[in-house]
Amino acid sequence: MKKNHVTRRKFIASTTAGAAGAMITPSLPVFGKSPVVGKSELAIKGGAPVRTGDWMKWPVWNPEAEKPMLSLLQSGNWFRGNGDKCNEFEKKYAELIGARRVVATASGTSALDIALHVMGVDAGDEVIVSPYTFIATYNVIFNQKALPVFADTNQETFTIDPFKIEDKINERTSAILPVHICGLPADMNRILAIGKKHNLPVIEDACQAWLAEYDGKMAGTLGDLGCFSFQNSKHIPSGEGGAISGNNDELMDRCFAFHNCGRPHGKSMQGMGSNPVRGSNKRMTELQAVLLLSQMERARGDADKRLENALYLDSKLKEIPGIIPYKLSDGATRSSYHLYPFRYKKEHFDDLPRDKFIAALQAEGIPCGGGYGRQYFDGLMEEAISSRGYKRLFSEERLNRYRDELHQLPENDQLTREAVWFYQYMLLADRSDMDDVVNAIQKVYENRKSLL
Numbered sequence: 001m002k003k004n005h006v007t008r009r010k011f012i013a014s015t016t017a018g019a020a021g022a023m024i025t026p027s028l029p030v031f032g033k034s035p036v037v038g039k040s041e042l043a044i045k046g047g048a049p050v051r052t053g054d055w056m057k058w059p060v061w062n063p064e065a066e067k068p069m070l071s072l073l074q075s076g077n078w079f080r081g082n083g084d085k086c087n088e089f090e091k092k093y094a095e096l097i098g099a100r101r102v103v104a105t106a107s108g109t110s111a112l113d114i115a116l117h118v119m120g121v122d123a124g125d126e127v128i129v130s131p132y133t134f135i136a137t138y139n140v141i142f143n144q145k146a147l148p149v150f151a152d153t154n155q156e157t158f159t160i161d162p163f164k165i166e167d168k169i170n171e172r173t174s175a176i177l178p179v180h181i182c183g184l185p186a187d188m189n190r191i192l193a194i195g196k197k198h199n200l201p202v203i204e205d206a207c208q209a210w211l212a213e214y215d216g217k218m219a220g221t222l223g224d225l226g227c228f229s230f231q232n233s234k235h236i237p238s239g240e241g242g243a244i245s246g247n248n249d250e251l252m253d254r255c256f257a258f259h260n261c262g263r264p265h266g267k268s269m270q271g272m273g274s275n276p277v278r279g280s281n282k283r284m285t286e287l288q289a290v291l292l293l294s295q296m297e298r299a300r301g302d303a304d305k306r307l308e309n310a311l312y313l314d315s316k317l318k319e320i321p322g323i324i325p326y327k328l329s330d331g332a333t334r335s336s337y338h339l340y341p342f343r344y345k346k347e348h349f350d351d352l353p354r355d356k357f358i359a360a361l362q363a364e365g366i367p368c369g370g371g372y373g374r375q376y377f378d379g380l381m382e383e384a385i386s387s388r389g390y391k392r393l394f395s396e397e398r399l400n401r402y403r404d405e406l407h408q409l410p411e412n413d414q415l416t417r418e419a420v421w422f423y424q425y426m427l428l429a430d431r432s433d434m435d436d437v438v439n440a441i442q443k444v445y446e447n448r449k450s451l452l
């Protein structure tokens, strides 16, 4: 695997020199050329914003896709059975992430559905998962008629707390599903050790973690299977799309078979002739594959640029009272920065609520949001577990205990109150744009009292 172009240590050495003496309190320094900082009136109160320029639009069309896309459209070979673009994409994506094999799928959700089925998750099982994730990660477990059992989040890393997993294991547990949320790799060494000890497969939800790294390997290549999304907002986008990665030929043959209506595939299924196994149609189209092949070309360079800007933000934001940037899990070496997350501690802002902080920052021209809420109280869990099927599969006692357990996620609950996210495309901008971000937060900090 290629070495990082920018290492954390090298980067910090190159930025701290210029930032010497940049302790923020009591007087906050101004970075770059931004004229509107410090005590000047907040934009939300009618003052001039720190930033008026646009941020880049995502996704970015690669003109190199025009010829192959047109010729594919004209050929009529839009289905993977008639073409070779999905095959080519699978090969190139496997090379990019250092996996033995990849199966292209219709979406990240499809990839997760397939992975859970192939790893044997069945009706009435339980799967241990992070609560801090996009709801697709909950849904795919429900799709197997299994129960998503949440192990609390480590607030510092935004990922599943490995020390909370073992308590959740029981005789029905059939898999662990860590999520590399925002692109931050979960603590895989500890999670894999728990999987090994209890003989449980580990499936990585790497849907936000292309080219993130853990212990010298890419996220999505550490567990039994890894799942990726190529939906429109993602770093390698094709509108919709996904992939499963793995290093075990038999498992990958079964993933391929499942995604292709259960038709046997590969050496390990040769003896089955044409007798199908259970499956579905979760195939990627050739059009998606052409787009992905063109989008993949910028992935490595973009990842390096995001890392460089994120490390710069880390070095500046940690100096602002009440702003705590994400921390990498033990063993994690690199995030993909699908989101740049930090925690906002309102007690350092005279108790200014997070929503007001976010609104003030947005008014300064800085896109940001509060991220995931306590989604397990949004109705999804209750709708599933009060269904006829779940009442058949699980005892009333288990379902009631499950309801109670949703109230026992204190770390995650706090994180949903304090998190703030910046978006990946912001990290593709210039250093001076990062200064705008820092200066805008400083301006809100200095003027916090005017918002109370």
Ligand SMILES: Cc1ncc(COP(=O)(O)O)c(C=O)c1O
Binding pocket: 107, 108, 109, 110, 133, 134, 136, 137, 179, 181, 205, 207, 208, 228, 229, 230, 231, 240, 241, 242
């Ligand atoms: C963490 C996570 N898991 C799963 C998915 C599902 O992927 P898709 O939207 O491609 O189905 C996403 C997509 O946003 C995601 O962010």
